[in-house]
Amino acid sequence: MSDPARNPETQGAAGGASPSMRHESAPLHVSGSAVYIDDLPEPRGLLHVVPGLSTKAHARLVSVDLDAVRAVPGVVCVLTAADIPGENQVSPVGRQDEPLLAEGEVSFYGQPIFAVVAETRGIARRAARLARIIYEERPAVLTIAQAREAGSALVWRPLVMSRGDVEAGLAAAPRRLSGQVTVGGQEHFYLEGQAALAQPGEAGEMQLWSSTQHPTETQHMVAHCLAVPSSLVTVEVRRMGGAFGGKETQANTPACLAALAAHRIGRAAKIRLDRDDDMLMTGKRHDFVVEYDVGFDDEGRILAVDMVLAARCGWSADLSGPVVDRALFHADNAYFYPDVRLRGEPLKTNTQSNTAYRGFGGPQGIVAAERVIEEIAFATGLDPLDVRLRNVYGTGTRNVTPYHMTVEDSISADIMTQLALTCEYRKRRQALREANRSSPYIRRGIALTPVKFGISFTATHYNQAGALVHVYTDGSVQVNHGGTEMGQGLHTKMVQIVLREFGLREEKVRITATTTGKVPNTSATAASSGADLNGMAVLDAVHKIKARLVKFAAEQWNVSERSVQFLPEGVQVGGQCIAFQDLTKAAYYARVSLSANGFYKTPKISWNAETGRGRPFYYFAYGAACAEVAVDLLTGENRIERVDILHDAGLSLNPAIDIGQIEGGFVQGAGWLTMEELVWDEAGHLRTHAPSTYKIPACSDRPRIFNVALLEGAPNREATIFRSKAVGEPPFVHGVAVLHAISDALASLTAYQTCPRLDAPATPEQILRTAQRLRQQAAH
Amino acid sequence: MRHSIRFYLGSVRHEISGVSPTTTVLDWLRDACRRTGTKEGCNEGDCGACAVLVVRLEGEQLVWRAVNACIQFLWMLDGAQIFTVEDLRSPDGALHPVQQAMVDQHGSQCGFCTPGFVMSMVAYCKTPGASMAEGAINDALAGNLCRCTGYAPIVRAMKQVLATPETAQGIQAEQALAESIKTRLKTLQGDQTAEIAGAEGRITLPASADALAAAYLAAPDATLVAGATDVGLWVTKGLRALPHLIGIGQVPDLRRIEHTPEGLWLGAGVTWAEARPALAALLPDAGEVIRRIGSTQVRNAGTVCGNIGNGSPIGDGPPVLIAAGAVLRLRRGDTRRSLPLEEYFLAYGKQDRQPGEFIEAVVIPVPHPATVFRAYKVSKRFDQDISAVLGAFAFIPDGEGRITRARIAFGGMAATPKRARAAEAALEGQFWTEATLHAAQTALQAEFAPISDMRSSAWYRQTVAGNLLTRLFAETGPHSAGTETRLAGWKGEAYV
Numbered sequence A: 001m002s003d004p005a006r007n008p009e010t011q012g013a014a015g016g017a018s019p020s021m022r023h024e025s026a027p028l029h030v031s032g033s034a035v036y037i038d039d040l041p042e043p044r045g046l047l048h049v050v051p052g053l054s055t056k057a058h059a060r061l062v063s064v065d066l067d068a069v070r071a072v073p074g075v076v077c078v079l080t081a082a083d084i085p086g087e088n089q090v091s092p093v094g095r096q097d098e099p100l101l102a103e104g105e106v107s108f109y110g111q112p113i114f115a116v117v118a119e120t121r122g123i124a125r126r127a128a129r130l131a132r133i134i135y136e137e138r139p140a141v142l143t144i145a146q147a148r149e150a151g152s153a154l155v156w157r158p159l160v161m162s163r164g165d166v167e168a169g170l171a172a173a174p175r176r177l178s179g180q181v182t183v184g185g186q187e188h189f190y191l192e193g194q195a196a197l198a199q200p201g202e203a204g205e206m207q208l209w210s211s212t213q214h215p216t217e218t219q220h221m222v223a224h225c226l227a228v229p230s231s232l233v234t235v236e237v238r239r240m241g242g243a244f245g246g247k248e249t250q251a252n253t254p255a256c257l258a259a260l261a262a263h264r265i266g267r268a269a270k271i272r273l274d275r276d277d278d279m280l281m282t283g284k285r286h287d288f289v290v291e292y293d294v295g296f297d298d299e300g301r302i303l304a305v306d307m308v309l310a311a312r313c314g315w316s317a318d319l320s321g322p323v324v325d326r327a328l329f330h331a332d333n334a335y336f337y338p339d340v341r342l343r344g345e346p347l348k349t350n351t352q353s354n355t356a357y358r359g360f361g362g363p364q365g366i367v368a369a370e371r372v373i374e375e376i377a378f379a380t381g382l383d384p385l386d387v388r389l390r391n392v393y394g395t396g397t398r399n400v401t402p403y404h405m406t407v408e409d410s411i412s413a414d415i416m417t418q419l420a421l422t423c424e425y426r427k428r429r430q431a432l433r434e435a436n437r438s439s440p441y442i443r444r445g446i447a448l449t450p451v452k453f454g455i456s457f458t459a460t461h462y463n464q465a466g467a468l469v470h471v472y473t474d475g476s477v478q479v480n481h482g483g484t485e486m487g488q489g490l491h492t493k494m495v496q497i498v499l500r501e502f503g504l505r506e507e508k509v510r511i512t513a514t515t516t517g518k519v520p521n522t523s524a525t526a527a528s529s530g531a532d533l534n535g536m537a538v539l540d541a542v543h544k545i546k547a548r549l550v551k552f553a554a555e556q557w558n559v560s561e562r563s564v565q566f567l568p569e570g571v572q573v574g575g576q577c578i579a580f581q582d583l584t585k586a587a588y589y590a591r592v593s594l595s596a597n598g599f600y601k602t603p604k605i606s607w608n609a610e611t612g613r614g615r616p617f618y619y620f621a622y623g624a625a626c627a628e629v630a631v632d633l634l635t636g637e638n639r640i641e642r643v644d645i646l647h648d649a650g651l652s653l654n655p656a657i658d659i660g661q662i663e664g665g666f667v668q669g670a671g672w673l674t675m676e677e678l679v680w681d682e683a684g685h686l687r688t689h690a691p692s693t694y695k696i697p698a699c700s701d702r703p704r705i706f707n708v709a710l711l712e713g714a715p716n717r718e719a720t721i722f723r724s725k726a727v728g729e730p731p732f733v734h735g736v737a738v739l740h741a742i743s744d745a746l747a748s749l750t751a752y753q754t755c756p757r758l759d760a761p762a763t764p765e766q767i768l769r770t771a772q773r774l775r776q777q778a779a780h
Numbered sequence B: 001m002r003h004s005i006r007f008y009l010g011s012v013r014h015e016i017s018g019v020s021p022t023t024t025v026l027d028w029l030r031d032a033c034r035r036t037g038t039k040e041g042c043n044e045g046d047c048g049a050c051a052v053l054v055v056r057l058e059g060e061q062l063v064w065r066a067v068n069a070c071i072q073f074l075w076m077l078d079g080a081q082i083f084t085v086e087d088l089r090s091p092d093g094a095l096h097p098v099q100q101a102m103v104d105q106h107g108s109q110c111g112f113c114t115p116g117f118v119m120s121m122v123a124y125c126k127t128p129g130a131s132m133a134e135g136a137i138n139d140a141l142a143g144n145l146c147r148c149t150g151y152a153p154i155v156r157a158m159k160q161v162l163a164t165p166e167t168a169q170g171i172q173a174e175q176a177l178a179e180s181i182k183t184r185l186k187t188l189q190g191d192q193t194a195e196i197a198g199a200e201g202r203i204t205l206p207a208s209a210d211a212l213a214a215a216y217l218a219a220p221d222a223t224l225v226a227g228a229t230d231v232g233l234w235v236t237k238g239l240r241a242l243p244h245l246i247g248i249g250q251v252p253d254l255r256r257i258e259h260t261p262e263g264l265w266l267g268a269g270v271t272w273a274e275a276r277p278a279l280a281a282l283l284p285d286a287g288e289v290i291r292r293i294g295s296t297q298v299r300n301a302g303t304v305c306g307n308i309g310n311g312s313p314i315g316d317g318p319p320v321l322i323a324a325g326a327v328l329r330l331r332r333g334d335t336r337r338s339l340p341l342e343e344y345f346l347a348y349g350k351q352d353r354q355p356g357e358f359i360e361a362v363v364i365p366v367p368h369p370a371t372v373f374r375a376y377k378v379s380k381r382f383d384q385d386i387s388a389v390l391g392a393f394a395f396i397p398d399g400e401g402r403i404t405r406a407r408i409a410f411g412g413m414a415a416t417p418k419r420a421r422a423a424e425a426a427l428e429g430q431f432w433t434e435a436t437l438h439a440a441q442t443a444l445q446a447e448f449a450p451i452s453d454m455r456s457s458a459w460y461r462q463t464v465a466g467n468l469l470t471r472l473f474a475e476t477g478p479h480s481a482g483t484e485t486r487l488a489g490w491k492g493e494a495y496v
Ligand SMILES: Cc1cc2nc3c(=O)[nH]c(=O)nc-3n(C[C@H](O)[C@H](O)[C@H](O)COP(=O)(O)OP(=O)(O)OC[C@H]3O[C@@H](n4cnc5c(N)ncnc54)[C@H](O)[C@@H]3O)c2cc1C
Pocket: B044, B045, B046, B071, B223, B224, B225, B226, B227, B228, B229, B230, B231, B232, B248, B268, B292, B293, B294, B295, B298, B301, B302, B303, B304, B305, B306, B307, B308, B309, B310, B311, B314, B315, B316, B317, B357, B358, B359, B360, B384, B385, B386, B387
């Protein structure tokens, strides 16, 4: 593997707004002193909470006998639905379909029925297994196919997007084909499992430390469960040990259970889910079955697309509505569909309630779009890259999405063309095809796929953020904002903004834990929007303080406001340079406020789900990836041999962090589409509920050659924070190139005549099955 | 007789009596010592977030190993020096070079996996002959999962450390540290059997194989623990109470790796990490399979004989060793017997072992120079995954090229590790031709009926088992030259 010869420092200078500062917590991370929930000093008398889970996928609870659980020495109490003073409800979307603890019936294998509160976690874990529960089983609907067959309910209104006349378009198209693609789900596998610590205070107060991406929602849920106003509940999170969407809503249940225990007993209570319980209880990425019908011409131009995107949503709505919506929003990926209809089908099943996961349905939609491209390539005999290039959104025409938003800056063709050149896609493709002919067992394939990803929450009201910045009289600065740090480097970027604006050195600026007590009514840190939203809010707060300081300095030293500048050397005030702390101290004595809050809301956006029209996204982030793989035709084993990525992060706020997001996102995306497989048995029991059975990529699974570059000189057209672009989710999609490269390798079995229709995840078994099917096809 | 366990954590000596048999090192570190730098990511040995460094004095040599603290029992530290991430900074607070490299290369994102990586990296740096080769680094880090970074920056950090020459000052500090560790560890040496009893049960740490034989005969219901990479999970996941454990991992006369007239002798205390070079020298492909058993941390603790003792149908050791013709040495009190390894596995969960009897060693005969030996592990993920199927094959071509003494064994294909007798018979006495291959494949299909589970379907197992014969043919048959046949191992560094 060659290390790309790149220096983040110079990249930052060339294309970015500021250089590649290391992660603000890096020295703490490496020395084990970064504090996560379970590392916090434990309050005196701390109790431990362990949930008791359903072992049936769908059943009436005939009796729940917890006597044996209560009888274990050290068990303080066992919580059931009856112990909840407020609402037994944690639906994040107001659906009232997600009880915190099961009442009367259970709807999936793994659903919490009760929670043991004990003096130690070990006692609670052992006691939880002693419950005697009698179930009366009901028919369980587990899969998309079963849900459709059973006419299962939908957990959300099914969105329809359409433009033009799809029926007519399909009928008129010279060529037409239809098919189906299956895309698997994905466990988040954040390394730090769900955890929360609740500490009761006076007058009904409850302080929580929760590993949550959405402190405000956790606060609301706890308040509802305890029947207290939100003002009594404070939720704090310094950092999460990974989240990826899995702690956007899924952190609420653990937090509520800890709060409930603390509330009931009047002592602090902690919950830290065992990995197996975590994987059994919490929702995952939605798996999808997408049916497509496409009309096109001999030149590979798409004329009409009709798709139905069905998702396994699990037992409750959770965020499935917006997730399936986002799959529709991305079922075009980077391509223009002249006549189009996209329909979502969010199916209710007796499985974990699927939830947010990096990309939020978008990647699933993109997998479907890319399958359509692949089908057309095989049908026309064109290189899939040419089909892609012929169908990308135009810049003046052919630029309206299925949701009637105009793509103003389509750069997909440029990015793909540039990447294809630098990674020598066409030459290598030719060479691999040659080599495959004389290699009976190991075949290689290559694919180059684009991503166009819409940035903004599609729930428009979520696109707001707050910040609170304090400058102290010694010139040190404390930054708070509504976003949460889960490893993505958000806090680092926020610190960089403050450093840049005040001209300060790193040690002068401290970012604190995110807490609902400092910045209220925040949105989840999700949808890649953390830096976009909070960055602008931080900037707003800083600008307010700066404006006051400028005004003060101008008056004090009798210079024009314009001649006051915050520079690394100090604050330039007319001809003299004043140390920042001297200025702040002087300002304090002059009774100037050195604290300000900031606020931001994203302009221009709107979305109407009823009409399927609007501008849900402020802008798009672009990129492309080229992957080369080797596949063993005897076993289906496979390896990623080389990956080249060119990605658009606008003017990167921090090139090193952004490249880290791209490398990490790619590997996670490739894992999703290859080795990561969720397996439920017929009883609805998830059998892959630990890392022993659920395999995320390990060190040797990263590409042998891995070249990642940021698109240079590409400022965001929109006025985002320093013209940067969001970078959390889009690079996840680059993993799609691996699926297509494997497919390309398999296509060699039919001399590249048949679309392999390789479904995801492309596990060794899936690959072997596909290879067998292709061999049979070739024989006929 | 001793009634406490003794070890060093950092520079502090701990002597603990009444320790629970099942308290893990991780829980003790986090709960009792408040050393929260060591993380729990899975509590089953799969993620490496809990990796710590264990140092032992072997002869005059200090041996540094990373192990997963979540599935090591506290008493297993007896006689050792342990370091956690908190011990790495130098006294002046400066970061350890590995920590600094991780900062420089942006090797942490959420940071939760980071302490574990740092410990594995430090352990790798202490490995004699640690190389910059990608494959070697991958192996060193295979037991540490990171969900954020995609590993690239961590490998860059590893290379930064390896590429930076140590300063004279650094070398001096290392040597001083080594000397002080040696001095400390010598104070823990002794030849007494230890017996530690507490409220939750007792632990016997026999000082010799004879003491073990006597202790186990007297308490045949006790549980033997070698590396605890299986037993640990009975506790952390099965929540089993184990009232009496007999620790055999540090019994000196069970730690022998010896070339005897019968072959390579691997004592019951020999770990996979220790066995690998010796086995790889005999049978390169066995070395390649071992490279993929668990991870570095798992192989540093888990033993070859524990793998056999566990009796799992999906254990990787048994099929490889059966194909190699290994013989099991069992001992009960003073009675010893030998058994071809394949005869040890009677049925699912049932082995040919009497109460009070234990495995003393497994002996692998030195292969005939003409032996053809291949072993193929097939799993969903290359590294640190349990096999869906493992096929191991041995035969000796006679002077004319006919196959003789064929031994084929599979894991994952039946309720026990099992020889493919029908396939062997189909090969026996035949020239190695396509026709022979097909005959063996047909025989193989008839003699196994594997199950479907979360790792793979019966169809996959059955198909792959047959295909592994194809691979064997492709690698060892008449047209084998120049054909690429497998992906395991990195290009140019494949197997060995
Ligand atoms: C993360 C992880 C990954 C793993 N990956 C693999 C893998 O890839 N392939 C694989 O095969 N295994 C794997 N294992 C399983 C395990 O590591 C091996 O089986 C290992 O060899 C067990 O050895 P041990 O010394 O740790 O056994 P222990 O856990 O100490 O003991 C295992 C069993 O053997 C018995 N036993 C131990 N010693 C003796 C003896 N001398 N006589 C009689 N009985 C004895 C014990 O009583 C117990 O029943 C993995 C385990 C983990 C945690």
